[in-house]
Amino acid sequence: MSLKHHLISPLIGNNPITLQILGICSALAVTTTLSTAITMSVALTVVLCLSGGVISLMRHHIPPSIRLIIQITIVASIVIVIDQFMQAFMFEMSKRLSIFVGLIVTNCLVLGRAEAFAMRNPVVPSALDGLGNGLGYSLILLIVGTLREFLGTGGLLGVPLVKTVAEGGWFEPLGLMQLAPSAFFILGLMVWLVRVLRPEQVERPEFRLETAEDRRP
Amino acid sequence: MAELLSPIRKFFARSNDDLVKIIGMAVLVALVSSAAVSITSVMLKPYQEANRAAERQARIDQMLDTLPGMRDLMMESGVDTLETRLVNLDDGSFASSEDPAGFDLDAALQDSEASIALQADADTAGIKRRANLSPVYLLQKDGDLKLIVLPVYGAGYQSTIRAALAIEADLTTIAALAIVEQGDTPGFGARIEEPEWLALWPGKKIADETGAVRIELVRGGASTPYEVDGISGATRTSNGITNMLRFWLGDQGFGPFLSRLRQEGL
Structure with a gap:
């Protein structure tokens, strides 16, 4: 596995x-x-x-018996440091994101990659794996965002792109898009799309219903 | 040098299942992490404080914008912001010898000369110590008081709530309330920041004819001029605001200052 692979594969393939349904x-x-x-992706x-x-x-040098505690402590420290930087230099953004930045600690993606990859691989591939997975996460977040x-407000980055009905235009903002369930719908459609294009990602069913024919000896 | 390093080498050479190594690694990671967090926090504090101060000022300006006619009055008086003065909370007089710009609340609270410890039963706002001086912001025109803004703070549900209470010239009618800083539960306690709720405040009275402080947050319909609807689902935040206002308008807070203003004027 080349170094480039660690960076590229989490973008779509993995x-x-x-695919991992983390975060x-x-x-x-x-x-x-x-x-x-965008801010959450970067952070x-x-x-x-x-x-x-x-x-x-x-x-x-991480004792296996306390490895999760050590990983969480390290991740939490990094997150707090980043949060402090945001409060100092990106105050408006940190007000809107504050609790979510704190929640990066419990984001299963971070601990998942630490446990699955960084514990067993050298530094450079691990950092690249983190970068790649972060970019993969960012890609999805940017598409959903x-x-x-756009569908919820008719604009992007706060700049109105089409005139909404309220302003005398033709565009009716879809209020549902501003609510959490819509992210599920979009994510679900994206998972479906990716798996149609890459059928190898489709999981085998864990259980299959037993039919009458199976019972026949 | 080699002798110095050898115990460290020995420690890292121990097996990862060794008890000394396990405890040692836990302590080491904890120490390094806490040092990193503390150093960043201390180094970045000045920047964060500057951001918060700007935010507080912006919220007070925003509150002034909501008061009808206030900006016009300020234009007539030829000022673009409120005048800041320091008040001696014990006797209610203006502390004219001190420079308001140089007042540092945090430093005053650390200093046993500049602040007093509050007894547990008197400390309804949950603030433990109270500085002897406090800034107030006022607007006057030709020597007549038009508006006075009192900075208040106290314990909410899980954060300190800081607010600015604007009182009209009669010194009993509330002109507006602004929440300048809070960190209570988003969706519940944090709704005290919503304009719809803050709009309930103008016109309420802080005290009755006898001068007793009556203002409070109530559950369900507020029926008297002293009552404001609390936030449903955030009882402790609502109680925190009642207690905070009762404390700051009472004898330990701005009570002496307000009664002196009522009798003597500015």
Whole structure:
């Protein structure tokens, strides 16, 4: 596996959201507008990349019995540091994102990559794996955020693109798009689309109904 | 150097199942992480404080914009913001010897000379210490008081709520309330920031004819001029606001200042 592979494969082939189904709850919460989705994407990508690197760096000295506590402590520290930077230099954005940035700690994607990849691989591939997964997550977030903001408000990044009915135009904003369920619908459609294009991603059913023919000896 | 490093090498050479290594790694990770978090927090604090101060000022300006006619009055008086003065809370006089711009509430609260400890039963706002001085913001025209804004703060449900209470020239009618800082539960307590709820405040009275402070948040329909609808689902935030206002308008807070203003004027 080349280094490039770690970076490229999580984008579509092994996307953390559409294939691994990790990090869903933050994907719902921060995608009402494109700008919050972008900030969350950047913050999560940085956290994933740094935590992957740091945990991989000390992987030989993490006692297996307390590895999860150590991973969580490292991830939480990185998140707090990033949150502090945001409060100092991106105050408006941090007010809108504050609780979600804190929730990066519990984002299963971060711990999932630390446990599945960084604990067993050298530093550079681990950091690249974090970066790749962060970009894969960002890609989905940006698509969902763009669709939700445009269909929900008729604009992007706060700039109105089409005139809404309220302003005398023709566009009727779809209020549902600003609510959390719409992110589920969009994510579901995207999972479906990706699996139609890449049938190898379709999971085999875990159980199959027993038919009368199976019972016949 | 080699002798110094050898115990460290020995520690890292231990097996990962060794008890000393497990406890040692836990302590080491905790120490390094807490150092990193503390250093960033301390180094970035000045920037964050500047942001918060700007935010507080913006909220007060925003409140002024909601008051009908207030901007016109300010234009007539030829000022673009409120005048800041320091008040001695014990006797209610203006502390004219001090520079309002140099007043630092956090420093005053650390200093046993500049603040007093509150007894538990008197500390309804849940603030533990109260500074002897407090800034107030006022608007006057030809020596007549037009509006006075009192900064108040107290414990909400899970955060300190900071608010600015604007009172009209009669010193009993509320002109507006602005929540300048809070961190209560989003969707519940944090709804105290919503304009719809803040719009309930103008016209309410803080005290009755005898001067007793009556203002409170109630469940369900507010029926008297002293009652404001609380936030449903956020009883502790609502109680926190009642207690905070009762404290700051009472004897330990701006009570002496307000009664002196009623008797003597500015």
